Structure formats: C-alpha cells, structure tokens
Amino acid sequence: MDLNADPLSRLPFLNGVYIAVDAVPGAFLVVDGPYCVFTKAEMQYGHNLACRLIPPLGRAAVVHTAARTGMEEVTSLSSDRVPAVAEVFRRVCAYPEAEVVFAASFDFHELLNFPLAETARAAGKASGRLVCPLPPSSLSGSWLDGYAAACAALAREVPLARGRGRKDTVGVVGYLFDRDEPDHRGNLAELRRLFSGLGLKLAPVWLSGSGLSRLAAIESASLIVSLPYGRSAARTLGRRLKARVVEAGLPLGLTATEDFVRTVASAAGWSRGVDRFLEREAASAVRDTREHVTRVICGRTAVLLLPDPHLARALAGLAEDLGLRTAAAGTPDPETEGAPLLIGPRRRGAGPGIVISFGYPNYEDHPVVARPFLGYAGFRSLVETLTERILAYEAGTESRAEARR
C-alpha cells in the first residue's frame, strides 16, 4: 500500500456522473445509496459556482434512496426495498422540469443485486420520462468512467431522428463540461470559432450545459468529433445517426490545436485553406504571447498534478510549446531550478511552488470573463494566467525577502 498515493488520482465513478448530471439542465440523478450521496454533491458545488445539483431551495438534482440514516442504514438493506425505491423514481419522474432521470448505485448497494435498472425503467415508462440507468461501477470505476457512462447512456436513450445530417455541420461529443463557468463557455466559443474558420457549423457539444432538446440537435451533424471523455457516446451517436466519427485529442496548446484542426478538416473533407487558416492563427497567437513566454515563462519546470490523464497529456504538449520542462512532483529543486509551476488542484504535500489551479476539481479559480483553455484563445489565456501567477509569486517572494532584510 502506497501511503503517498494522491487521493485525487482515485476520484471515483459517481463524481464523474455528478459532473455529467450538472452539465445537463433538466437532468436528475437517483442514486441507490445513503444520504451521504448528497454531501458528495458539495464537491461539485465548490467546483462550479453555477452548480445546479443542490439548490438551497427547490429540488435537488441528486436524490438518494435511503430509508433511514446512520447505523440503521446498513440493516435496512435486508428488507424488500423495491416499493420504496420505485416511489423515489415515480416522484422524480413526475417533476415537471425533469427531462431525463439517471439511475446509479452507491458502493455497497451494488452488492445487493437490486433491480435498479428495471425499477427506473418502469417509472420512466409510466411517466413518459427519459430514464438512463448506468452500469454499477461505483466499486471500481473512476470519475472519467462515470462521466463517459452518463454520456453513453444518454447517447443510447435520447430520441433522435436519422437522416437530418448536414454536410457542413459537425458535432463534438465527449467534451468534459465540468462547470458552467466562463472557462468552459470560452472553450465552446473558441471551438465554434475554429470550426467556423474552416467553414463548418458546430452542432450542440456533448456535454455543454445544454438541455435535452438542444442536445438532440446533434442529429444535424454529419461528422462527429470524438473527444477523450466520451468515446463510447460518440460511437453510439455515430451509429445511430449514420454519421462518420473521428477521434481527436484536446486542442490545448499550439501544436495540439493544429493537430485537432487538421484532423477535423481532413475528416470533413475541407482541407483547402486549412494551412492558411492555421498559419494566420498561429502567427497571431505567437505574436501576442512571445514576450510573456520568453521573458517570464520559458525555462521553468512544470509539475502536472492533474487527476485527468487527458488534460495532463494535453498540458504536457503545451509545456513543450512554452519551453517548460515537465517533472514529477517533489523532484524539481527550487534552489537550482526556481519555483516549479504546480499545475492542477492544490495538493497537500506537493512541495513549494507556484500553484496554478486547473482542471477538476478547481476550487480556487472561478473566472468572471471568458478565459478559455482550448484553441488559440485558450493558448493566449493560459499564457496570461501563467505569467500573472509567476510574477505575483516572485513579487511575493521579493517582498518577503525585503521584510527579512
């Protein structure tokens, strides 16, 4: 057993499901589990200032099935719970604002062989609501599995009409919309801008803070770009819509954005003018950031502390663009290499360095104005953030040294 293992590297299944539910207005989630599935939502409440899972007034979007609390919880599980759990589904399906109801199990409830999917489906059928049971993975799945499972369930169940795809419309599936804040809104705007630069229209992104009816408009896409957080959902939608599916990485950093754009353009058969578009965009991005990168950022060491391997991989690419060396936590020597950039959620015991809160969960950084991290706009904004944090850190160090003198 490794006592130094980072707990955030073990973020579990339901955390990802919660993110997905939060990303779809009108979505509710019934978790067959104890009341503490509610307190789990407080994590998302701190990460997303616009979180809709647990409003102080009104209806919680996360609902548990616990009949009792505390020590009686465990003993109550031996009884016949079907009528009580069915009643929970019936009640939630009857909410007028409920567009889709997900169903999942909490860890020890998975052991009970409870007919959760059947119970949920029966309530959905009786009420006419869309119900999406998720596979029981709370004991083994990661948060990324949870998010992907919710996207895949939605992709399987959402009513779609085939044959409405337009040649110039592309859908993006598997985007991790972990919060409804201007970083992600900025990303979505940047994706739209990139697609429009290729002469393409962007269908609703899965997931992107859009409700069910808007998500269903993906049927207008003739090409689906599959991002890492929902590959299975992308394949399902492609199959259902008879649309071509192309897998792409995250367009984060100059090089990865170029790769992304080329992949999309090639798959869409819109290769003409791509080089000119990319040249223009890259030249402008480099011109805007050159002094920041060369005078402040480059030559440092970055420690990527992200529980999200896809984002970590993309940031490693950005580091290369910026002339940053990447290293494992605790290895850079601040005496000889300067303070490292610690990119990701703040960790206890990560050592000294310049903390750049990024990814999920991110409690410390909540933008008010658009601050994307994807595409060229995202590149500019990341350079700005890194520069600001590095200089603020150094100014703080300077003033501390002055105080000591």
Next chain:
Amino acid sequence: MMTGFPTVARTPAGRQALSLPGKAGLRFFKSLLRRRVRGWELDCLAFSEDGVEFSLVRGAAMLTFEAVPPGPGARACLLSGATLGLNLRGGPETVAEAGELPDAVFRALANKGFSGLRSMLVKDALAHAGGDGPRTQTRLERYFRIADHTPDWWKFVYPKNDFLDQEARLGSRCVKVNHGTWECRFNTVEHDLAGLRFFSDLGSDEPGGLLDVQTGLDEGDVTGGGSLRRLAEALETAVRELRPDCIQLNSTCLPELLGEDPRPLIARIERRHKVPVYWTSKTRDSGRSVTDAARRMLSRIQFSRCRDPRRVLLAGAGSPWSRSEAVRLVEGLGLSVAGFLYPEIAPAAAPGIESCGSVVWVNPAGWERISDEPFLERGFLVVRHAAPFGLAATEAWLRRIREVLGLRARRRFAPEADGVVRRLRPLCGRWKAALIGDETDAAALASGAAWPGFSVAGLLAEMGFQTRFFVHGTGKGPVGFRTFGFGAAKELDRLLREEADLAFTHFNHDPRLESTRVAGFCETAFAVGIAGALRSGLALDRLAAFRPFPAHAGLLRPWT
C-alpha cells in the same frame, strides 16, 4: 458575586434541562445508597427540577428508578412519603423481580428528601446535558433526507449533526485509517474554503494528525473476500511507515454490511506494535466510542496523589481565538490551563496532566453524547455549564466555575463588560436582526435549547440589535420579542426587504437573503467571553453595514 454586568431580558428557558452530577454529587449519591442497598452498583444518574433518574445494576440485571418531589405526582408512585416519591420503571413484573430493593432505595433517599437530594446534586452538576426543550430537526433529518425542498421555502434553520467520531482528533501523532471505498471517501468535501461551503459551518483550524490513510476497497476486495486483508495491510503499513502514537480506525458502511469484525486485527496490531487502535464504526454510538477512547487514554496516565483543582483542561473551547479568550477568563479566576480537550483527545500531551485536577467545559453544545465519566473516574472535578456566549452568560459561566471549584473571585470583569455594551449598543442598535422559522425554530433560537446551546435572540438583544422573529404559520413568537407572522413567500419577501438587515440562516449563500440584500449569519458568528461578545457584535455590525449592490438592489434576481 461579581456585580455590574449589564442585564437584559432573556427569554425564559421554559424547559426542564437534564443535568448530570459532578464528582461531589456522584460521591454523595453513592454514599446514600451504599448504606442500605448492598450488591447493586449505581450505573447512571441524571436529574432535572422534576426528577432524579438513576439505574442500579447487578450482573446482567438493571433496574431504573425515578425519584420525584412530594405532592400529587409522588402519591401516584410505587412508593411515596412526605419527602419524595419513588417509581420503578418496567411494570408489575419488574416490581416483582425487584423484591425488597425498591423499599431499600426509598429508605436510603427518603431521609434527605427530594429537595435535599437535588440541592446536593446541583452543587457541581454537569449542566447542559441535553433536555426536553424545543428541538428543531437536524440537517440530516430535514435537509439531507429530503430531495424536494420546495415546501421548505420558509426554512432557515438546519442545525448540523454531531458526528463525533469524525470531529474527534486523537492527537498530532495519530493516524486515521478510513476503511472503505474511494467513493465513500469522496462523499466528504476535501476543501476548506469558507466562501465555497454549502452550509456556513466553521472550518477546521487544525488539519489533525499525521495522515489519513484510506484502505480504498474495490470490487475485487469485496467479491474476493480480501477486504479484511486490505485493512490489515493498511494498519501494518501505517504503523510501520508513519510510526504513530495511536490509530483511529474508522470503518464505513461497506465493511459493516459485509459483517466484518476488525477486533482480532486491532488486538494483533496492539500486541505486536504496542500502538493503541481506537475503533469507531457505523453501528456503534459515536459518543460512546469517543468516551471509550478518552477512558483508555486516561488509563495510561499515572496521576499524582495530590491533584490541583486550579490546573484545568478546557473542553470544547473552539477556535484558537476562542481558546485564548477562555484562557484569559479562567486565568482571571486564578486557574491555569494545562491543555485543551475536544475535538482533540490527547490528555497525555497536556503538560503536567498528572497533577491536573479539573475539566472546564467552554462550549458543550454538540458534544453532549460524550460522557464526562472517564474524567470523573480519574478524580477530576468537571464543570459543564452553558457556554459563555454573551455578557450575562459569561458571568453565569464564571460564577459556576467558582462554585464548583470552590474559588474566590479575583479579577473583576464587570468594567470590561460595561465597556463592551457602551461600544456595541450604538452600532448594533442601528440594525434589524431577524430570526426566521416555525414556532419550534423560533423557540430553539430564543431559549438556547440543546441546539444551539445559548439564546441567539437574547444575545442579539444584549448586543443592542433590534431583534425580531418572523414566524411561519401561527405567527406566534417567543415572549418578549417583536414577532411578525407570514404565510406566503411574498409576505416573507416583504418582511425581509422591510424588516431585516441581518437574518439567521444555515445556508452559506441563501438566495432569499441575497436577493433582498439581507446579510446572513448563524451561530458560528458568535465567539465566547467578553472579548468574544465585542468581536461578534462588531462583525455582525460590519456584515450589516457593508452589503453588496446598495444602489442596484432592483437588479438582483428575485427568489419568489
């Protein structure tokens, strides 16, 4: 007695609080029984103005009695006389089984009579041990258990549950081993950023012990029967690599469901490594678990024969700031503070604990389920009284400490208290402070029932705030305070806009208050002692004075 504390009308408690005896009271009661009741041991004892409840045990047998004052109530008892009545709980069969015991008990107590008993017990009683007063539903019962809060649009009071096994910290060299899945681990928010919390609780000032270790059970462990093996590995690794003074093992629902019993593992670790393991579990009362941990820790200390009652441990003293104020106050009585108890339980770490003679509770609210027995058994005098929130309560708290520990007054705090009132009243008097809820919530906020342990309304009034109640439904509020009734959301909205600058709420960000530009606060806004009253009053004044969007209130999103 100190004089000069300003007094204000406090809402009468209107409840029969249950008290526990202190060291002297317990000794007195036992001595009464010892003379006439042989072979039976006193198991537990509690009393109120209306009765003295106690249980006697012999082997597996337990009998519970209640002594009541003379009068009509006593005449209906199993045994009654001119001085008291005595009941035996459990019906005719129990009475038959008890044989001569009730008579013997009655004779033992009748000489002193009910008033004599009570006057001896009350001398060093451990007050504030729960009560039958207005009890508002907890956050667990009212918020976490309910998914649809639409009908609760009028509800602001959601007191926190006391999960003592989670709060308790067994010292700076303790490792906490959580036996459960990562899914379970991430049901607890891991950040401690005040602005991002859902409920406005205080964060933890101390990160706790060495490290939290998670066994991280997964599907393979459960289906393959490796769950206990995983726990054994975690305990062994924790002991070997972290070298803790002790381990707190916290087992969660999943191993409980599997029917795991970790006691053989615990015994092995303790035998092999000489490191005590304190086990808390979902199926044991957390108060009992924490009490047991305290008892075991105390049993390892070699106390000196000569104990100094003036050397004290302060229990439930709260934040570092509150602790320093409590220390200042008790030092004014001539006491010296050896250390602190709860949430940390590490008495051996207190310097000079061997000669330490007293435990003084600062704020026992939320810790009621922890018994003082381990300390009484080890010869400590214990002072458990309502917390010193506000000037009058601080006076009462100091008086109680003097009474129980037999001290003479030293430093006079009255001039300082007068100064606080003179400073606060003109500032706080400008603001309307609203306490909102149904009759039960209002009564709890006025009376200082088990929660919150002090009268919020009384304290606000003492500081000079224009204190008022908005009561849903009946519109009946506590006596002595201005009360407004409301039945519809629009009416509450109007009251908030016209009759409140501050309002009590447990939500950190309450949409009702934010849209009406009312500043929210809850019991965490108050600090103990005289300096605490000043600090709290000034903080609430600042909250009311600096509310956002003063010129753009109309642009805020309505909640109704």
